[in-house]
Amino acid sequence: xxxxxxxxxxxxxxxxxxxxxxxxSAPGGQNAASGGSAKSSGKQVxxxxxxxxxxxxxxxxxxxxYASDFAAExxxxxxxxxxxxxYADTLQKLITAIQADNQPQFCxxxxxxxxxxxxxxxxxxxxxxxxxxxxxxYINDFYPGFMANSVFDxxxxxxxxxRSALLMFYxxxxxxxxxxxxxxxxxxxxxxxxxxxxxxxxxxxxNVQRWGLLIPSGGAWDxxxxxxxxxxxxxxxxxxxxxxxxxxxxxNVEALQYLKDLGTVxxxxxxxxxxxxTAPANFIEGKASMIQVSSGNLANINSSADFDWGICLLPYxxxxxxxxxGGNLYLMKGSSEEELxxxxxxxxxxxxxxxxxxxxxxxxxxxxxxxxxxxxTMRKYYEEVxxxxxxxxxxxxxxxxxxxxxxxxxxxxLTDKYDAVMTGSLTVExxxxxxxxxxxxxxxxxxx
Numbered sequence: 404x405x406x407x408x409x410x411x412x413x414x415x416x417x418x419x420x421x422x423x424x425x426x427x428s429a430p431g432g433q434n435a436a437s438g439g440s441a442k443s444s445g446k447q448v449x450x451x452x453x454x455x456x457x458x459x460x461x462x463x464x465x466x467x468x469y470a471s472d473f474a475a476e477x478x479x480x481x482x483x484x485x486x487x488x489x490y491a492d493t494l495q496k497l498i499t500a501i502q503a504d505n506q507p508q509f510c511x512x513x514x515x516x517x518x519x520x521x522x523x524x525x526x527x528x529x530x531x532x533x534x535x536x537x538x539x540x541y542i543n544d545f546y547p548g549f550m551a552n553s554v555f556d557x558x559x560x561x562x563x564x565x566r567s568a569l570l571m572f573y574x575x576x577x578x579x580x581x582x583x584x585x586x587x588x589x590x591x592x593x594x595x596x597x598x599x600x601x602x603x604x605x606x607x608x609x610n611v612q613r614w615g616l617l618i619p620s621g622g623a624w625d626x627x628x629x630x631x632x633x634x635x636x637x638x639x640x641x642x643x644x645x646x647x648x649x650x651x652x653x654x655n656v657e658a659l660q661y662l663k664d665l666g667t668v669x670x671x672x673x674x675x676x677x678x679x680x681t682a683p684a685n686f687i688e689g690k691a692s693m694i695q696v697s698s699g700n701l702a703n704i705n706s707s708a709d710f711d712w713g714i715c716l717l718p719y720x721x722x723x724x725x726x727x728x729g730g731n732l733y734l735m736k737g738s739s740e741e742e743l744x745x746x747x748x749x750x751x752x753x754x755x756x757x758x759x760x761x762x763x764x765x766x767x768x769x770x771x772x773x774x775x776x777x778x779x780t781m782r783k784y785y786e787e788v789x790x791x792x793x794x795x796x797x798x799x800x801x802x803x804x805x806x807x808x809x810x811x812x813x814x815x816x817l818t819d820k821y822d823a824v825m826t827g828s829l830t831v832e833x834x835x836x837x838x839x840x841x842x843x844x845x846x847x848x849x850x851x
Contacts, residue, residue, distance in 0.1 A: 448745040449481045451507040455493040455730060456486050465765055473752050480745045490730065494519070494811075497735075501525055508738050508746040511730045514552040515623075515806040515814075517560050518645050522808065526733045528558040532747050544756075544772045548727045548801035555645075561731035562750055563771035565762070567697040568797045569628055569725045571718070572683075572704060575711040577602055577613070577692040588693075588715035592661055595693075595718040599671025602692035616665060616672040617691045619679035620825055622818035623805035625695070627726045629658040631802050632719035645807040646849045650817070651839035659831045663824055676822050697728055698794040701767030705788055714793040716800070723800035729768060760784075769794050808849045813842050 456462050463486050470482040487493040490513040500506045501523070512520070520526045533542050542550075542559065549563035575585035581601045589595040595616065602615030619625055623640055630640055633654045641648050649655075666674040683700045685691040687707045695717065704712065717725050732750050734743070752758070759775035762768060764784045770776060776795060785792055807813055820834040829837070 447479055447481055448741045449483060450509070450742060450745050450749055451483045451485060452746075453487045453493050453496060453507050453510040453512075454484050455488065455490045455511055455513075457488060462766060465762075469753065469758075473749055476752075477745075477748065480748065482749055490516075491811075497525070498523075501735075504737070506735045506737050508742050509732055509734045509750070511564060512733055513804075514561070514563075514566075514727070514729065514731045515804045515810045516733075517552060517555055517731075518806060518808050518810060520733060521555065521560065525736060526560060527736055528560055529562065529734065530559050532734075532743075533559060536747065536751060541751075544774050546771060546773060546798050548798045549771045551727070551803050552806055553731055561733045562754060564730060564732045564753065565699075565766070565768045566727060566729035566731075566771045567699045567768055568727055568794055568801050569624070569695060569717060570698050570701075570794055570797055571693055571695050571715050572686055572700070573693045573713050573715060574686070574689070574691075575713050577689075585711070585713060588713065589718045590716075591718050592720055596661075596665060596669045596671055599665060599693065600669050603671055611673075613689065614672055614685070614691045615693060617677050617682045617685060617694045618662065618665070618672060619682050619694075619696065620676040620818070620822055621679055622814050622821055624726055624728060625679075626659065626662070626817070626821060627802065627805060628695075628717050628719075628724045629662060630655050631724035632717075632722055633658045634721070637722055639802055640805045641807045645810075646846055648805075648807060648813060648839065648842035648846065650842060651835040655835055656831050659821070659824060659835065663831065666825070674825070676825050698769055698797075699729065699767050701788075701791060701794065702765065703767065705767075705790075712790070714790040716793065716797055725797050725801050726804050727798070727801040728804055763791075767791075769798070807842075807846065809845050812845055816841050 454463075454466050456466070463484075466484050466486075470484050473482055474480060485496075485507065487496045493510060494512055494516060497506065497510055497512070506525070545553075545563050548568075549566045550559075553559055553561045553563060571588065573585075573588050578585040578588075583598060583601060589598045599615035602613070603611065604613040606612050627640055631637065634649075634652070635654055638649055640650060665672045679696070682691065682694045682696050683704060686694045687704060689710065701714075716723060732753070734746055734750070738746060754772065756770075756772050756774040757778055757780060759770040759772050760778040760780040763770040763775065764780060770781065775781060805814060805817075816838055820829065820838045823829040824831055824834045
C-alpha cells in the first residue's frame with residue numbers, strides 16, 4: 404500500500420511546484436523503525452537530511468557550519484546535510500528516496516506539503532516527542548501564524564524553521580524624488596496604485612526606466628494576500644480541512660482584476676508575467692521602487708542596496724493580510740529509535756531561541772519562536788536594521804499558504820491561470836471559473 408501511494412503521488416507531482424489520512428504512527432518503537440534500515444555504525448549515529456538549496460552559496464555554508472557545530476557538541480551524532488535544490492526538487496528527491504527505501508531522517512520542505520506527506524504515510528506526528536522534551540513550553544513558543552500549517556487533524560506534524568512572510572520593500576529615496584513622504588508608505592490598494600503611477604519613470608521616448616511597483620506572478624503565494632484581504636469574511640483560498648478550494652468568488656474576481664489593472668490601467672507595473680527571481684535584483688539596481696517579496700530577501704537587500712530603503716505591511720482593502728511562507732522540519736518514517744532520538748536532538752538544537760535569532764540575522768528568515776525575539780542578538784539586530792521589525796509585525800496578519808490535498812497540482816493550475824490573465828489569454832472571470840472547476844474535480848475523491 405505504501406509503495407502504491409508513493410508511486411501515485413510521484414506521478415501526480417512530476418514537475419509540480421510545492422506541497423488524507425491521519426494515519427502516521429507514533430514516533431519511537433516498532434512502527435517508527437519499520438520500512439527503513441539504520442544508517443548508524445558503531446557508537447555514532449548518522450542523521451541525514453535534505454535541505455532545499457543549491458550546493459554552495461551562503462546559506463549552504465551556514466547549514467554546513469550548523470551540522471559541524473552540532474557534531475562538535477554531540478560527538479555521538481554525525482549530521483549529513485544533502486543540498487537538494489528548491490522545494491519542488493527536494494520533494495521529488497524525497498519521493499525517489501522513499502521508493503528506494505532510502506529516505507533521510509528528516510527534510511525541510513515547504514509548509515503546505517504537509518497533506519502530501521501525510522497521504523504518502525511518509526512522516527510521523529511529533530506529539531510524543533514534544534511531550535517528552537519541551538512540552539507546551541516549547542511548542543507554544545512558536546508563533547501561531549507559523550504553527551498553523553504544522554497542525555492537522557489535532558496532531559503536530561512539523562516544526563517551523565526557515566519561515567517568512569510576504570512584505571513590501573520600498574525605495575525611500577525614490578519616494579522623496581517624486582514628492583511622496585517616505586514615512587507614509589501605501590496602506591490601501593488605492594494608494595498602492597497611485598504611488599506606483601507616480602514612481603514609474605519614463606525616458607523622453609516613453610520607454611520605462613523604472614517601474615513603480617513589481618508584484619511577482621505566482622499562484623497562491625502571491626495572490627493569497629489579495630484574496631484574503633478582499634474576501635467577504637476573511638476566508639482563505641481553501642477550507643481548513645483541505646478538501647475544497649474557494650477560488651471563484653466575486654471578491655477574488657475583484658482582487659485578480661486589480662492585479663491586472665496595475666499594469667494595464669494604472670501603468671504602475673509591467674503588463675504580463677513578473678518573474679519572482681528578478682524582482683529583488685531590480686529593486687537593488689534601482690529599476691523598481693516597490694516590490695512585494697518574501698522577508699527572506701531582507702539580508703540580501705540590506706547588504707546590497709546602496710540607498711535608503713524601508714519595509715511596510717502589505718496594503719489591503721477590508722483587512723490586513725499576508726502569507727506565512729517558508730519551510731518546516733518534517734521527520735520521516737523509517738528511522739531506528741537511535742536515529743529518531745538523534746534527529747530530535749538536532750531539531751531541538753536548531754530551534755533554540757538564540758540559534759533562531761542568529762538564523763534570522765544571517766538569512767532574513769523570521770525567527771519562528773517568540774523567545775528568539777527577546778534575545779540580545781535580536782535587540783542589537785533591530786537597532787542596526789530597524790526595517791526588520793516590520794517582518795515581525797506582519798506576523799499578526801499572516802495566514803496559511805494554500806493547503807489542500809493535491810496542493811501541488813492545484814497550485815500549478817492557479818499559477819497557469821494567473822499567468823493567462825496577466826498575458827491576456829483569459830479574462831479574470833474565465834480563469835477563476837476554469838480554475839474552480841479543475842480544483843473541484845481534483846478534490847472530488849477526497850469528498851466522498
